[in-house]
Amino acid sequence: GAGVSQSPSNKVTEKGKDVELRCDPISGHTALYWYRQSLGQGLEFLIYFQGNSAPDKSGLPSDRFSAERTGGSVSTLTIQRTQQEDSAVYLCASGYAVGGQTEAFFGQGTRLTVV
Amino acid sequence: GQSLEQPSEVTAVEGAIVQINCTYQTSGFYGLSWYQQHDGGAPTFLSYNGLDGLEETGRFSSFLSRSDSYGYLLLQELQMKDSASYFCAVRGYGGATNKLIFGTGTLLAVQP
Numbered sequence: 001g002a003g004v005s006q007s008p009s010n011k012v013t014e015k016g017k018d019v020e021l022r023c024d025p026i027s028g029h030t031a032l033y034w035y036r037q038s039l040g041q042g043l044e045f046l047i048y049f050q051g052n053s054a055p056d057k058s059g060l061p062s063d064r065f066s067a068e069r070t071g072g073s074v075s076t077l078t079i080q081r082t083q084q085e086d087s088a089v090y091l092c093a094s095g096y097a098v099g100g101q102t103e104a105f106f107g108q109g110t111r112l113t114v115v
Numbered sequence: 116g117q118s119l120e121q122p123s124e125v126t127a128v129e130g131a132i133v134q135i136n137c138t139y140q141t142s143g144f145y146g147l148s149w150y151q152q153h154d155g156g157a158p159t160f161l162s163y164n165g166l167d168g169l170e171e172t173g174r175f176s177s178f179l180s181r182s183d184s185y186g187y188l189l190l191q192e193l194q195m196k197d198s199a200s201y202f203c204a205v206r207g208y209g210g211a212t213n214k215l216i217f218g219t220g221t222l223l224a225v226q227p
């Protein structure tokens with residue numbers, strides 16, 4: 001079956017513009033994560049959706065960042081008034097996250113460049 | 116909060132054995148996972164330790180000791196294709212800790 005799909009794969013935007021990044025998780029996965037990865041760095045947690053529970057937004061770096069997950073499936077990460085420090089690869093992952101299940105399946109990411 | 120520390124870089128030669136350590140500070144969690152990420156690629160799941168002890172999967176083994184707040188990934192018979200970044204990860208029990216948190220990552224360079 002299809003894996004996690006993210007679009008666009010690359011996005012170049014001007015400072016101050018808003019961007020939307022899309023994630024299509026694997027069908028049936030209840031958990032969906034967004035991470036940010038700067039060049040040569042680790043995976044910075046942004047937000048976590050699990051089923052119908054309220055999302056864990058504790059990793060969002062500022063109020064310019066928001067995310068939603070519609071119908072328990074597709075998710076959109078929105079960055080308003082982009083800044084150059086927002087440039088990074090944004091990775092989405094999905095999984096079951098039930099009990100000890102910790103395997104997350106990652107998309108190929110969206111490389112965001114703010115100029 | 117939760118934090119997982121790893122060495123930033125490890126270098127080894129082809130055919131050798133290398134151990135990548137992960138030390139953590141976290142409250143209850145289900146287990147320790149390991150992920151591999153090649154340059155420019157997506158992280159992929161390697162292994163999971165729910166219980167203390169050693170789990171073996173081919174050339175890769177992973178170990179967890181909850182009493183020592185420590186785990187490691189052991190790679191044997193290193194190959195050039197093993198050059199990648201390796202991340203440990205935990206997911207806590209419910210509530211604010213239920214998210215999947217990754218360690219700082221270790222860049223493994225395998226030399227001929």
